[in-house]
Amino acid sequence: MHTTRDDVGSPPGGGDPGETRRGFDRHARYINPKWTEALDLLGYGRLFVRAQGTRMWDAEGRVYVDFLAGCGAVPLGYNHAEIVRAAEASLRANLPSFVQLAPQREAGLLAEALAARLHPDLSRAQLVNSGSEAVEGALKLAYAATRRPGVLHCDRSYHGVTLGALSVMGSSRMREPFPSLPGTEAVPFGDLDAAERNLRTERFAAFIVEPIQFEGGVRLADPSYFVGLRALCTKHGTALVFDEAQTGLGRTGTLFAYEGMGVAPDVLCYAKALSGGLVPIGGYSTSPAWQRRAYGRMQDCELVANTYGGGALACSVARRTLELIDATLLAHVGEMAARLGQRLADLERRHATLGQARGKGLMWAVEFAPPTEGVATVLTLGIPNRIARELFAYWIAQRMLERGFLTQVPAHDPNVLRIEPPLVVSGEEIDAFSDALGASLEENEDFVRFVRGAGGRLIERRLSRDEGR
Ligand code: PMP
Numbered sequence: 001m002h003t004t005r006d007d008v009g010s011p012p013g014g015g016d017p018g019e020t021r022r023g024f025d026r027h028a029r030y031i032n033p034k035w036t037e038a039l040d041l042l043g044y045g046r047l048f049v050r051a052q053g054t055r056m057w058d059a060e061g062r063v064y065v066d067f068l069a070g071c072g073a074v075p076l077g078y079n080h081a082e083i084v085r086a087a088e089a090s091l092r093a094n095l096p097s098f099v100q101l102a103p104q105r106e107a108g109l110l111a112e113a114l115a116a117r118l119h120p121d122l123s124r125a126q127l128v129n130s131g132s133e134a135v136e137g138a139l140k141l142a143y144a145a146t147r148r149p150g151v152l153h154c155d156r157s158y159h160g161v162t163l164g165a166l167s168v169m170g171s172s173r174m175r176e177p178f179p180s181l182p183g184t185e186a187v188p189f190g191d192l193d194a195a196e197r198n199l200r201t202e203r204f205a206a207f208i209v210e211p212i213q214f215e216g217g218v219r220l221a222d223p224s225y226f227v228g229l230r231a232l233c234t235k236h237g238t239a240l241v242f243d244e245a246q247t248g249l250g251r252t253g254t255l256f257a258y259e260g261m262g263v264a265p266d267v268l269c270y271a272k273a274l275s276g277g278l279v280p281i282g283g284y285s286t287s288p289a290w291q292r293r294a295y296g297r298m299q300d301c302e303l304v305a306n307t308y309g310g311g312a313l314a315c316s317v318a319r320r321t322l323e324l325i326d327a328t329l330l331a332h333v334g335e336m337a338a339r340l341g342q343r344l345a346d347l348e349r350r351h352a353t354l355g356q357a358r359g360k361g362l363m364w365a366v367e368f369a370p371p372t373e374g375v376a377t378v379l380t381l382g383i384p385n386r387i388a389r390e391l392f393a394y395w396i397a398q399r400m401l402e403r404g405f406l407t408q409v410p411a412h413d414p415n416v417l418r419i420e421p422p423l424v425v426s427g428e429e430i431d432a433f434s435d436a437l438g439a440s441l442e443e444n445e446d447f448v449r450f451v452r453g454a455g456g457r458l459i460e461r462r463l464s465r466d467e468g469r
Helices: 018-031 035-039 079-092 105-117 131-146 192-199 223-234 288-295 312-324 327-350 372-380 383-400 427-441 445-469
Strands: 048-052 055-058 063-066 124-128 151-153 184-187 204-209 239-242 267-270 282-286 354-360 361-370 416-419
Touching: 018 035, 063 427, 079 312, 105 282, 105 312, 124 131, 131 151, 131 204, 131 239, 131 267, 131 282, 131 288, 151 192, 184 192, 192 204, 192 223, 204 223, 204 427, 223 239, 327 354, 327 361, 327 427, 361 383, 383 416, 383 427, 383 445
Parallel strands: 151 184, 151 204, 204 239, 239 267
Antiparallel strands: 048 055, 055 063, 124 282, 267 282, 354 361, 361 416
16 A cells, blocks of 8 residues: 555655665664565565554655554554653653662552453562563462472463573474573463373473464464363462463453453463553563462562563553553454454455465464465475475565555464554555455465565575574
């Protein structure tokens, strides 16, 4: 939907193409050269310089509708007026920010607002700065409370990139370059028997699971799986940890996904969207009983200390964000979810290359059945089928970018395009996105060309990396 500038108001700056190159060069020189190279190869070479609502503008004045939403961190759209106002009010009030030796007023207010919205058992919140840190905190709490040596997680899980969270990462590609915590084991997502076999050993402090595996390719499990897990964890004394960094804060149509599952976890992790798209924050909530078991003694109460967690600015913005994700917005998510689901189902029927559309709320994936012609071309280059298939999703993401829509391939499932617009997305934007996806799926000829060019170079890099392991 590369609308003209007139459709969307004033463009940023003067539309300076040189600014894109300078931005990329600077990033390559001072931050991460290989990452910028990969972006270039994938055809993502754009510098975004302004954002408002569901829209982003690049340095050349082109406008995009964001169906990625900062990987879930931008629930209300960019620079939402009420969020900006909350941040300004917090800054103008000259609040003390990182008080270490006294209760933080704003943190208390946010924790109270969370408790009012969560299951009554989840009344104690610990505030941190990211999803990874929330997961670290949840695992530490379970270890401290149970004094058990292991943690169970799922294949294809994604819980963050700090060392503890990485130890429960369900992808060897991301986990194996680093040492893992001892005693972590993976079981297939949705497989209750496998969970039971492990949990009954009573070696596990926690079972950590995402209600919907997002980076794993938007994988859903039957609700009975979570009911079963709840019963097994209670029976065997394991803390059930739901990582709702992605699914939380309205993404699946309820404030937290567990509400739709008929069970509550012992520890609930949240992050991303609580930031209001502006100020990083994360946290985890648990019951007074679990907290007491872990940190009930006077000498243990500071084992969770961190410098920035509960800071005034982040908490003021998060509290306003919680208020704005209200019943009206959740009803809107429900409506938009039905519309998106319908449009994607239509595409699934019409396009052989779209294998399956799946999702809940405003969290969806389309899984591809790449065109045989394109894949055959790759195979003639001696490239394994698995990698040939992966390229198609990157190719579609690139075509969508050309059409003015931001989407991405998830971390653990390169045959999928993830779809995660801000919760405030409109029906017209969903229709335009779906039309663009349909048009992109019709460009198989160009996929073959892509594979022969930049795609082929990407494959070579990928293969040499795999062989290097
Ligand atoms: N948990 C889940 C389910 C996530 O999807 C992510 C990020 N993709 C994280 C944790 C890590 O969050 P952060 O990047 O804020 O550390």
